[in-house]
Amino acid sequence: MAKISLKDIAEKVGVSTATVSLVLNGKEKTGRIGKEIAEKIRLAAKEMNYEPNNLARGLRIGRSNTIALIVADISNTFFANLAFHIQEYAEKFGYTVIITNTNESTEKMGKVIATLKSRQVDGFIIVPTEEGEKYIGELQKAGSPIVLLDRYFPGIPICHVVVNNYHASYEGTKLLIESGCKNIGLLIYKNQLPHIQDRKRGYTDALLKAGIFQPDMIKEIHYESIQEDIMRSIDELAQGEHPADGIFFATNTISMSGIKRLLQLNKRIPEDIRVVCFDKNEAFEFSKMPIPCIQQPIPEMGRMAVDILIEQIKEKKAAPVHIELYATLLNDM
Amino acid sequence: MAKISLKDIAEKVGVSTATVSLVLNGKEKTGRIGKEIAEKIRLAAKEMNYEPNNLARGLRIGRSNTIALIVADISNTFFANLAFHIQEYAEKFGYTVIITNTNESTEKMGKVIATLKSRQVDGFIIVPTEEGEKYIGELQKAGSPIVLLDRYFPGIPICHVVVNNYHASYEGTKLLIESGCKNIGLLIYKNQLPHIQDRKRGYTDALLKAGIFQPDMIKEIHYESIQEDIMRSIDELAQGEHPADGIFFATNTISMSGIKRLLQLNKRIPEDIRVVCFDKNEAFEFSKMPIPCIQQPIPEMGRMAVDILIEQIKEKKAAPVHIELYATLLNDM
């Protein structure tokens, strides 16, 4: 059975495609189509199982009702959850979401943006890569509605939705201090992304205020050699002369590998060492160790991103907004 | 800056859009376009930052170079990983992947299929819901290329890629038996999906062969009340007169909650009770408990699905294939 088009319906009912289009789009009033004909058309459409061709529609009206979601890694729970909520919410407004990965590669982000642009998506929600300003800037110049999510570039005035990473990190570190830790390490990625820098500052400031900051307790992880770097860092922190009695893990991936390593070294949590992690993880409930963590408001982040993106799409005037949500420190784990 | 079209380039260079189209599609040979003009066109296209409109292109050539991936839950690691690999692989063939959730709702699957069809996707990779035969059947009748993934309907001759669930389950249960368990429970969803039934049969047959099958050791979980059902089931299995000394968990979601409950009941693994889980989970490496698990070949599943889908798209003749991969039992965890 070939695809049914407006034309097929028009022929069957004996009217023009214009009439059919008007009726099926609920514009009988403004199009002044008679009740009987309208009914006939609707019936025929149903009978023939008509489904509009959205490519044609999009081409004509200049919108595709599609938004692009570009994340760094869909297999990361945090992003997968974000994707889930964004999709659920966007659907309510009639938008289809195309999810794409960049694997933290700026080059890939460039390619992906080009592909999606040529698919005429109406807007972009992007978790940008570190060196990605260039592509994001170009995209903005080209007039595409954009919302950055989870990360942003202070230099570029562009809408973004993030959590207050500084605050979350500060509170997390404070918890370790209040638990009595004196020797607190940080495991964090080595990059210039502001959200990472914010987390670093949060940690640093909390320790400075307590008067126990030691620069060499900060261990930076390279994205290309995550596993080895984490192992080495944990080994250094946990097995030195003055071993750490607390560690703040700045991302979920780092947390997982870091804690695994601690367990391998037979460190007991919290007896030998305390930890606080960024991002909640199902695995934490899996052990009896207390693993306080910073829970990001994922559903809200997704919803806000969709809301302001749609606003941009509708309004066309893009007054950049900075939206900052607060994370929750979960201490009962 | 408005969008650049073929026409803009044509005007600038002083040729027809046909010429531009031929050149930019690399058909100068067959289109017999002069070298100089071709060069000029390519230059102009680059200068003007031309990006083809894929809606128009798709409308004209009847393909969108897009495939739809419909999964039950993108926030489930198993599906998120599948999605990741499918996307990576499909990209190599120039396909964009649209990922969508159904949340195990057949109604939603129907809606989602309609939406995607109207977006003219070239083919579907679907993890179908339990009662979804109807929609899948209709989709097939409409002539859409389809590959079912992870699950299938024995009644409908349609391409699918699955693991040998029976075998995996049999082996997993056998491991428990060989470890000395006499009283082995099963936690599994209550539904008629063949892959679930296969897992059940694998468990049953292994126990029958060992002569220790007891029907009431099978606990069925309702999807709508997962948490409560799992709790109750674990409580029944672990705390009865003859408490279970082994449990086979039939899915990753069930495993997580099930083991959490066992820990809450202060059961020691493996001293008090042994477990085997379907699907590998990062969390397992998190504890020192030995948790053998069945690892599905996710990348291969994804690749196979893409391969046979593309074949269908190209060939148009859809000889249904049944592709069965083998899972690996990981015992060193």
Next chain:
DNA sequence: AAGTTGCACTTAATCGATTAAGCTTTTATA
């Protein structure tokens, strides 16, 4: 010289839906 062939493009139809503008016919108004 007439016809054939090859080259370098152009014309124009097409995909399917939308919509401003136009054309009848009916109904309301003066």
Next chain:
DNA sequence: TATAAAAGCTTAATCGATTAAGTGCAACTT
């Protein structure tokens, strides 16, 4: 009764790219 207004539909242009079928011209053949 003449005229304006409203109702009910159709025409045709349009979105941007593709491509079969031309067109015109030079070169080559016999």
